[in-house]
Amino acid sequence: MANLTARKNLTELINSANASHEGGLKRSLGAINLIMLGVGAIIGAGIFVLTGEVASQYAGPAITISFVIAAFACACAGLCYAELASMIPVAGSVYTYSYATVGEFFAWIIGWDLIIEYLFAASTVSVGWSGYIVSFLKNLGIVIPPALTSAPFAYDDALGFHTTGALINFPAMAIIAIVTVILVIGVQESARFNNIIVAIKTTVILMFLIAGVSYVNPGNWVPFIPENTGEFGHFGWTGVFRGAAVIFFAYIGFDAVSTAAQEAKNPQRDLPIGILGSLVICTILYIAVGLVLTGLVPYPKLAVPDPIAVGIDATGLTWLSPIIKLGAIAGLSSVILVMLLGQPRIFFSMANDGLLPPAFSKVHPKFKTPYISTIITGGVAMALAAVFPIGILSKLVSLGTLLAFAMVCLAVIILRRTHTTMERPFRTPLSPYIPIAGIIACFGCMGFVNIFAWELLGVWMVIGIAVYFLYGAGHSKVQQQLKK
Numbered sequence: 001m002a003n004l005t006a007r008k009n010l011t012e013l014i015n016s017a018n019a020s021h022e023g024g025l026k027r028s029l030g031a032i033n034l035i036m037l038g039v040g041a042i043i044g045a046g047i048f049v050l051t052g053e054v055a056s057q058y059a060g061p062a063i064t065i066s067f068v069i070a071a072f073a074c075a076c077a078g079l080c081y082a083e084l085a086s087m088i089p090v091a092g093s094v095y096t097y098s099y100a101t102v103g104e105f106f107a108w109i110i111g112w113d114l115i116i117e118y119l120f121a122a123s124t125v126s127v128g129w130s131g132y133i134v135s136f137l138k139n140l141g142i143v144i145p146p147a148l149t150s151a152p153f154a155y156d157d158a159l160g161f162h163t164t165g166a167l168i169n170f171p172a173m174a175i176i177a178i179v180t181v182i183l184v185i186g187v188q189e190s191a192r193f194n195n196i197i198v199a200i201k202t203t204v205i206l207m208f209l210i211a212g213v214s215y216v217n218p219g220n221w222v223p224f225i226p227e228n229t230g231e232f233g234h235f236g237w238t239g240v241f242r243g244a245a246v247i248f249f250a251y252i253g254f255d256a257v258s259t260a261a262q263e264a265k266n267p268q269r270d271l272p273i274g275i276l277g278s279l280v281i282c283t284i285l286y287i288a289v290g291l292v293l294t295g296l297v298p299y300p301k302l303a304v305p306d307p308i309a310v311g312i313d314a315t316g317l318t319w320l321s322p323i324i325k326l327g328a329i330a331g332l333s334s335v336i337l338v339m340l341l342g343q344p345r346i347f348f349s350m351a352n353d354g355l356l357p358p359a360f361s362k363v364h365p366k367f368k369t370p371y372i373s374t375i376i377t378g379g380v381a382m383a384l385a386a387v388f389p390i391g392i393l394s395k396l397v398s399l400g401t402l403l404a405f406a407m408v409c410l411a412v413i414i415l416r417r418t419h420t421t422m423e424r425p426f427r428t429p430l431s432p433y434i435p436i437a438g439i440i441a442c443f444g445c446m447g448f449v450n451i452f453a454w455e456l457l458g459v460w461m462v463i464g465i466a467v468y469f470l471y472g473a474g475h476s477k478v479q480q481q482l483k484k
Contacts, residue, residue, distance in 0.1 A: 005103035006478045008353075010419060011089065013100055028264050031270040032276075033195070038257045038278025040198045040406050043205070044335030046250020049128040049288055051392060052307030055234035059243030060226040060235060062295040064287050066243035067250075073445060074251045075436025077405035078253055078279045079428045081411040082272035085257070086426040087415075092407045096349055101414045104355075104478055105468065111350050112464030116457070117252055118343035118378055122176065123384035124249075124393040127151070130171040130385075131331035135306055136325040144171070151389040172385035179337050180378030182342075186367045195265040195435030197334040202285075204327025207320065208308060209288050215315040216295030226299070233448060245448040248287060251279075253338055272426040295365040340381065353437040354480070392399050394469035395453040398459075402442045402449075404459075409438035 018205040029037070055063045095114060099107035135148045150166035185336065228236025257274040259357045264270050293302070296311045304310050308328060312320050336388045344360075348370040351360035384393070412428055428434050 003006075003103075003479060006107035006476070006482055007103050008096075008100045008478060009087065009098045011098070012420065013035045016364070021072045028272075031273045034257050034270050034274025035277040035281075036195045036198045037341075038253060038274055039202070040195075041257075041282055041338035041342075042251060042278060042282040042335075043198075044332050045125040045128040045248060045251075045390070045394070046142075047205070047286060049309055049390065050247060050249055051293060052288065052302040052304050052310070052377050053391070054243040054247050055290075055294055055299045055307075056301070056303035057305070058233060058235065058239040058246065059297040060224070060239070061221045061291075061300075062225040063243055063247065063294060064290040065188035065225075066247050067238050067283070067286045067290050068247045069241065069244035069441075070251055070445070071279075071286070073244075073402070073405065073414060074279055074437060075442035076434050076441060077408050077438060078275050079411045080435050082275050082426045082436060083412055083424055083428045084408060084415070085271040085275065086267065086269075087422060087424050094411070095346055098407060098409045099210060099353070099478075101411045101418070106407075106478060107462065108193060108350075108355060108468045108472055109464065110404060111346055112461065113400050113403055113465075114346050115343065116460060118339045118346065118396055119381055120337035120376075120384065120393050121249075121397045122343070122381045123172070123388065124330050124390050124397055125335045125339065125387070126172040126176050126381070126385040127169060127390040128392075129175050129336065130169050130392070132306060132309075132325050132328045132332065133175075135173050135309070136322065136329060138307070138327075139322055145448060148409055151387055159341050170386075175336060176334060176378055176382045176385055179333070179340055182346055183340055183374050183378075184364070184369055184371045192241055193382070195232065197330045197337075201327045201334065203329030204324055205285055205333070207327075208312060208324060209292055211317055211320055211354060212292045212296050212311060212315055216292060218295065219419045220295050226453035231449075236346075237257070238448070240447070242448040245398055245402070245445040248402060248445060249394050251282070252401045253278075253335065266449060269425065280450065340374070340377055343377045344370045347373040347377070350477050351410065352477075354475040354477040357471075366420050389468075394421025395449055396456045399446060399449045399453045399457050402446045406439045406442035406446075410440070428484055429440055434442065460472070 036297035051063065054066060055061070059066045067191040081094075084094075088097055088100065095111035096108055098110045130149060134144055137144065147165070147167045148170045150164055152164055152166050152171050153161055154164050194334050196269070225237065225240060228234065228238060232238050257271060257278065264274075289308070293307060293311045296314045297307075302310065306325065309324050311325050312318075347356060347360040351358060351373070352354045360373040360376070361370065362372050363369065413432050415422070416431060
């Protein structure tokens with residue numbers, strides 16, 4: 001019988017991560033690289049795609065309040081991430097933290113949950129990328145047949161799953177294939193590529209804000225919180241909170257910084273800088289974009305796949321629209337890159353622990369990257385992107401991410417009690433109040449996610465539990481040590 005609460009030894013964990021050994025991951029990322037990595041993951045589908053959905057269907061101009069609520073939950077989780085990542089600078093993110101604090105089975109559940117956050121998110125964002133690239137090419141007179149640019153399946157609360165008549169989303173598959181090749185070649189090269197893209201999309205967002213602010217019509221902000229339609233989660237305060245739960249997708253990514261812990265040059269110093277720095281920068285930009293966008297366009301008209309471009313069109317500055325679309329394409333590309341970078345490194349840690357087959361932990365002899373798990377991740381992400389629309393997976397990703405963030409906050413509370421003397425280069429302030437506030441905020445937002453996303457999460461977790469007992473428990477290195 002497996003010991004479900006078996007834990008890793010923290011001291012051995014850190015020593016193993018810091019040890020220089022042949023075949024290990026290459027330490028090549030500095031603080032600026034990590035901030036750019038975080039910004040690259042955060043600014044993407046949330047700001048370029050989901051802002052329109054949230055404003056038009058849930059919160060109206062009060063999307064800015066939704067951003068603040070989601071940012072508060074992220075800030076609490078971010079402070080906890082910073083403490084854990086600085087004291088446990090190993091690959092695997094919250095999966096590894098959980099393994100050292102609350103035990104193997106719980107860690108497995110979190111690791112399985114993180115697949116939703118990273119792998120599923122990469123697929124989701126690639127669908128948004130497809131929408132912008134198709135629109136941009138159409139402006140140039142290049143039309144890709146709709147049957148090759150849309151998902152064959154769709155979902156809504158009234159009809160459930162239904163077919164769309166499309167065959168496959170080819171552009172979404174193509175961008176994942178390209179990014180996967182880049183990641184196999186090497187994380188340093190990937191970071192350089194990411195830095196260039198982050199600079200482009202940040203510039204484009206600033207251009208949108210500067211160009212749009214003088215065209216804002218304050219009348220579009222009235223009423224700031226539209227009256228509830230009588231249906232839970234559609235405007236009113238329940239809509240604001242549902243908007244926060246949906247828009248939470250816009251914030252995922254800062255925790256991807258922690259998955260690169262074993263590739264950071266100085267993880268104790270640089271990881272907190274990377275996590276918190278990227279979160280602060282993106283929160284400021286999000287609030288500004290939410291105000292300007294809803295000031296430019298009446299919120300009911302934002303139910304479009306390219307709301308930022310629609311906002312610019314409303315100013316009459318049509319020359320800027322193609323530039324905005326290029327920025328969105330670049331922004332979404334970097335999000336896909338960071339998501340596909342994070343997932344293989346979680347697989348890497350789980351395989352090293354024996355919970356997944358050894359192939360997932362193989363490092364390429366030349367490129368020093370977990371190439372097999374990167375290729376597997378890319379392949380599965382391509383399959384999901386080919387057949388599912390962004391609306392189905394984005395809510396599932398938000399739900400899975402909120403659960404992971406709550407577990408990070410819990411891990412800080414547990415470690416403060418069980419490892420009181422351990423060195424903490426960064427300490428979460430006002431502990432345990434900040435971690436408790438993070439847990440409450442995350443579970444509060446989870447309560448506003450629709451039931452369909454909960455059903456999908458339940459099915460995914462049942463599959464994960466089956467995999468653990470059929471394979472992981474019998475091959476776990478920690479379990480084998482306990483039997484000796």
